[in-house]
Amino acid sequence: MGGPAWLTAIFAAASLAVAVYCAGRLVVARRGHRPTELDTDGAHVIMGVAMAGMLVSGLRTLPSAIWEVVFAAAAVWFGYRMLQAAAALSPARGAPPTPCRTWSSAPRWSSCS
Secondary structure: OOOOHHHHHHHHHHHHHHHHHHHHHHHHHHHOOOOOOHHHHHHHHHHHHHHHHHHOHHHOOOOHHHHHHHHHHHHHHHHHHHHHHHHHOOHHHOOOOHHHHHHHOHHHHHHHO
8 A cells, every 4th residue: 555654554453443343242242142243243354354454464364365255255145145135125025014114205204394
């Protein structure tokens, strides 16, 4: 990266802080039997580590080719999850729950006032 070294170090530290926070969420959820988005928090951990390695070469953990495979797999996974969510809200399966209908009509209510 072409910026000052102190700036990239700050961004790398922020990326690692996000990774540590999300890893902590996973641990707390596991130990406390609390619900969490395992795939989302896991992806944030991986992204934080990868971004820190991208910014500061001393933090690089894996070769670029492996990171490309990891992020391609994550993109496929989240694309699949998006299609699952869209299918759950399709008209063929009935109307969405009441809160969804209420919030989706909020812009229409505000335009009437």
